Amino acid sequence: MPRTLLRAASAVLLTLTVLNVPAARADEVAPVAVTVNARAALATVPETGIGTNHAIWDSRLGTDETADLLKEAGMKLLRYPGGSYSDIYHWADHTAPGGYVAPNTGFDTFMRGVRRTGAQPMVTANYGTGTAEEAAAWVRHANITKGYGVKYWEIGNENYGNGRYGSAWEADNHADKSPAEYARHVVAYSDAMKAVDPTIKIGAVLTTPANWPDGIIADGDSGTWNEVVLAAAGSKIDFVILHWYPGAFDRTAHIPDMIQLTRQQVAKYAGPGSERIGIAMTEFNTGSSSNGTTTQPGALAAADAYSTLLAQGVFTVDWWNVHNGIGNVTQVEGHTDYGDFGLLSSGACTSDGSVCEPSANTPFAPYYALQMVSRFARPGDRFIRAATDQAKVSAHAARRPNGDLAVLLINTSSDTSYPVTIGYSGFSPASGAPTVLTHTNGATSIASSATGSAISQALPPLSLTTIVLRPASAQVGLPGTPGQPTASDVTDRAATISWPAASAGARPIVKYEIHRQNGAVSEQIGETAGTSFTANNLRPGTRHTVNVIARDSGGGVSSPSSPLTFTTGTPASSSCSVRLTKQSDWGSGYVGAIDITNHGAPINGWTLNFNWPRTWQRLDSGWSAVWTQNEQDVKVVNDSGNGSLPTGASTTIGFVGNYSGPNVLPATFTLNGSVCTTR
Structure with a gap:
């Protein structure tokens, strides 16, 4: 999305004001109860999870300083050439007719920065003013000539914004602006690009559930954008692309349904084998330049959203963007907010010169939020369920392959320091003070200390806190993790759940337990010595998420399987x-x-x-x-x-x-x- 559009992105915002009241002390408020459930596994943290966008109009795109800052933040994926510029950009001569291209921002320069950062690239091929042949030549240059190994390739950017639904910001030279025409070209692009390198992954643009123009059927179309694109191009793609600018800091609760609805659309319309199709959130930003993006409330919302999206199985979440430029300047929670969608300062000033950003490449608050997420949930870690009983405090948790556990706590209150008591299910923490990482309002780094305990911490106002815990005893000789469960014969009140057997540890496996997630609490709904179980007495028309755990003859238990989510129907016959x-x-x-x-x-x-x-x-x-x-x-x-x-x-x-x-x-x-x- 270009800068001018970002500054007009969302109309409904959460207004933030400075509260001129002292922060309440932790001993003056009721403790917040935090529940962490190691038996309720969610998605595994992917290698490409935490990402951001580069743009060819950013003169600092290729500098070592920028690459080193992104590496320090834990960035694992960098997207190029930059939002809507993707649909006017011609890679071979590094031009974007109608737009500005900064010096030293070409593809090879971008790839140099990618390698210095230690990230993977994602490239958006030009659909709006380009051709399949041009995209295939780019693949050849990148992966055959240069050997860069670029795996992820998108076909266009926000192409539903071509005027088909009334609003037009995305370049599209095709006479036919329909989703059917886009899908036809996705097939052609995929065929041409994979003919050069069959190992690449191709992504197609979808609308995000409950975000315009999702749900709308334009005149002459057989269905919504998503329905038409998936039905026509589903067999030729490997992932789908969502963008989300919620425009408020309280929308994280939308994410599980957003991702589930996307999966349902893919399963319904993309045809056989659609389970291979991943979901990428290739543009995300929390708010709007009119109400604040560079200060702590936006950072807290960013950490909450990234953690939730990745826990739901999205394979990358990419911040818009690295450098963006000054916007609407306000005062938010005691600090100047520059209305900038970038992670790093551009060093720009307002048009009248009255306000200037800090020096170029100074990190804004969301930078530290993503850095915190990268330290909390590392590639290969497994998200598990966590929750609190206080609306102002949210919790996330992740189990590490070595048995350690990390808990991320987010206090969004402006004026209250909350004490928290943490209860664990399926995990016994070691005694002693854990490692605690903290980022507070206005801080310019993440602080590390050994303080509090595994069950008791204090959260400063407007803060991010990560607690890293070791298990009380060594995790050796336990059963392996059961394989991915599947559901069959799903009715209104029953479902048969099956899974690949776990490998035995020091002792033989004697049974498998099936646990259903109820928020952050698990309910065991059955057990069996085999690898299949029929769950009965389920509630009709309800989404159920279960995990399978192996237990050995000595009582040792495995890590939980990957989650299985299925939805019961209604009676096959009724009055x-x-x-x-x-x-x-x-x-x-x-x-x-x-x-x-x-x-x-x-x-x-x-x-x-x-x-x-x-x-x-x-x-x-x-x-x-x-x-x-x-x-x-x-x-x-x-x-x-x-x-x-x-x-x-x-x-x-x-x-x-x-x-x-x-x-x-x-x-x-x-x-x-x-x-x-x-x-």
């Missing part, structure tokens, strides 16, 4: 059935139609009940019935004209639903108390 369809969608709301069919005895008067899966969903209006909502519960009572439903009869009712986050549709409906089949 009623319901079909919910979206008639139209505009990205923050939709018109829904519900068809109700009675398969039982004649009904004279009916009540339909369902609930919104998320707090950010609500009923706007409804018709052909009497609609009421109480918190997330929706009750629909027949009106005078459709209360009678003989056996086999149907009626249709409609509503407008609004949403401000990923729109997970209701899955379970009851009619007069009976669970219906959802069709």
Whole structure:
């Protein structure tokens, strides 16, 4: 995304003000309870997890100082040539007609910096004004001529912004601006580029769930952008590309549904073998230049979002960007915020010269946030569940291959120092003071100390704290980790879970335990001596996440398997059935139609009940019935004209639903108390 667009990116923001009150002492407030569950495993930290964007208009792109700072921050992936410039950039002659190209920012210079940083590159091929042949020649130069081994190649950048849905910021010389045309070219690009180097990975642009223009179907299209692109090009791609500028600092709760909905779209539309397709968040930034990006609140939100995205299995999250430029200057939490989307200062001044950023390459607060995440969750570590009982404090945890455990605690309160008590499940920490890494409001480095204990810490206001713990006893002779579980024969109340056997340790394996995640708490739902288990008494229409653990004859337990997530359905047959369809969608709301069919005895008067899966969903209006909502519960009572439903009869009712986050549709409906089949 270009700088001018970034400065206008989001309209709804969390306003931050300086609070002129002293910070509450930790001994004056109730302790925050933190739960860490080593039995509830999430994704493994990928090699490419923490990344950022370079741009060809940045004159410092190729300097050693920049590369060394990015290395110190733990950057593992660098993207090039820079947002929307990708669709006007011609690599061979290093030109971008209509845009500015800084000296010494060519591809070979970029690759020199990548190697000095110790990162992997991601390259965006020019879709808007380029050709498949041009992209294939770039692959040849990079991987055959130069031997750079560039693995990840995107086809275009935000190409849905070509005017197809009304707004146009992305260059696109194709007469046809449809997702079908983009998909046709993705196939051509993939074929041409992989003919040069079949080992590369090709990525296609998707819209991000609940972010414009997700959900919108343009005139003449057979479906949304994502549906059309995945259906036509799914067999030719290896990953999909999301961009997210939430415009507020409190949107981390959206991430699990955002990623799950993306996976569901890939599975539904991309065809056989779609499980191979990864998800990359190749542009991310927390806020907007009008309300602050370079100070501590934005840094805390960055650490929270990066940790959550990576825990959900995204293989890279790439900050926009390294150097961006001064924006709207404000005062945030006692410090000057320069409205700059960069990790590092550009050393720029406002147009009137009244305010200047610190000297070039001075790190902003989000730089330290990403540095903290890189020290908290290293490649090969496994995220595990963690949670708190205080909205102002969030928690993340990761288990290391050597048995150590790291806990990241984020205190977003402006004025309260919170004491925390930490409880562990499936992990016994060693006694003594752990290693503690801390970054506080306005600090210019991460401090390290040995303080507090494994179960008790104090969190300063507006701070990031990582606690690194060793286990109480050596982890030797334990069973290996069970393989990736799969689900089959999923019904409304049951599912068969199977997994590859774990390798035995010092003692034979006697059983496997199946644990279901309930937030940061695990519930054992069964055990077996074999490698398959049928879970019963499940709740219909519900997403379930489970892990499998091996236990040996001496009571030793393995690390938990990778997570398996599956969703139960509704009864195969019932006295009623319901079909919910979206008639139209505009990205923050939709018109829904519900068809109700009675398969039982004649009904004279009916009540339909369902609930919104998320707090950010609500009923706007409804018709052909009497609609009421109480918190997330929706009750629909027949009106005078459709209360009678003989056996086999149907009626249709409609509503407008609004949403401000990923729109997970209701899955379970009851009619007069009976669970219906959802069709």
